[in-house]
Structure formats: structure tokens, C-alpha cells
Amino acid sequence: MNIKWTAKKSLTLTRILTLVTLVLAGAALFCIPVMTEWYDAVSGHEPIRMMLTVCLYLSAFLGIAALLGLLKMLDNIAKQQVFVNQNAFCLRLISWCCFAVAAIWIVLAFRRPLAFFVAFIAAFGGLVVRVVKNLLEMGITLREENDYTI
């Protein structure tokens, strides 16, 4: 059996994975109260259920917003619209979502220092996406210049 891996197949796989992650994030919303209750029971530290629940809900909503932005971007790529302003907007949205999640987990880190690592990873992700956004914006400028060179 010879399965040839193409850009189209890769894009389809990315879209499926994003959709699966979106469904998981949506399902996680229903499990957050149970998860936080379980965490307080097993952590052995002072209870932070309320704070943790709020942080997780906020992070989940931001994550869903970022995933929707990613799906929109993948739709545009499938339509051969790569260097368009809407993609730059989606990347900006994803990057700000990451930074917002980082800020939320920094607050939580005052009670549970380990949360700082989650904040660091989210901030780093946001930074990388921001650099890609800047690259895309430069690409859009170049494409416009090329389109308007007669």
C-alpha cells in the first residue's frame, strides 16, 4: 500500500486535530468542577477550589477562542488565502489568548508555585505566535506590493 503524504492531507489532519481539541476543550468545561474537587482532595494543601475553578474556566474559554481562530485560519489556507489580513487577525487573537492565559496562571502561581510553569509555557507560545503574526504581516505587505506592481 502506497500512501502519498501531500500538503492537502496534512492540512486535513491539522483540521481534524484542531476539531478534536475543540471538542475536548468543550467537554472539559463540564468536568472542571469535578476536577477541582478531586484536586483539593488529593493535593494535601489548603483548598483553592474556587480560585482554581475560575482560572480553569477562563483558560478554557480563551483556549476555545484561540482554537476557533485557528480553525478560521485553516479554512482560509484551504481556500488558498494565506497572506490575508484575516489570518493576521486570527494569529493576533491566538497570541493574546495565550498571554491572557499566562496572566491568569501567574495569579494562581501565588497560591501554587507550579502554576508558574503553565504560565511560562502559555507566554512562550504566545510569543512564538506573535513572531509568526509579524512574519505574516510582512508577507501580506510583500504580496500587496507584488500585486500592485504593474
Add this chain to the structure above:
Amino acid sequence: MPIMVNLDVMMAKRKISAGELAERVDITPANLSILKNNKAKAVRFSTLEAICRELDCQPGDVLEYVKEE
């Protein structure tokens, strides 16, 4: 943009239509429209050369520098 394209003036002087000029210069009417309406970001020397040849003019007759306020 401080560089203005006065193509319509030269076209009126030479009594040539946009469609005819586009065909003679070998660019699409849409691109000629972009050029005429000052929407272009750059002009290739080859395009400028063809325009000057067909309109029998100098680049300065088509392009003009206007100081920005």
C-alpha cells in the same frame, strides 16, 4: 503617494482608449486601471518603456512628483 501617474492626460492628448493602450502595452485593462487611478505601488521599467513607446512620450510626461503637505 507623492508620485502621481498622469496617464489619462497623455492618453487624452494621444486620443487613445484604455483598452487599446492596454492591448498595445500588453497588460490587462485591470492593471492599466490600477496604474491610471494611482493605486500602483511600483511600475516595471519594461511597462514604462512600452507606455512611453506607445504614447510617444518621456517618463516625465507620465510620472510627476507632488510634494506631500
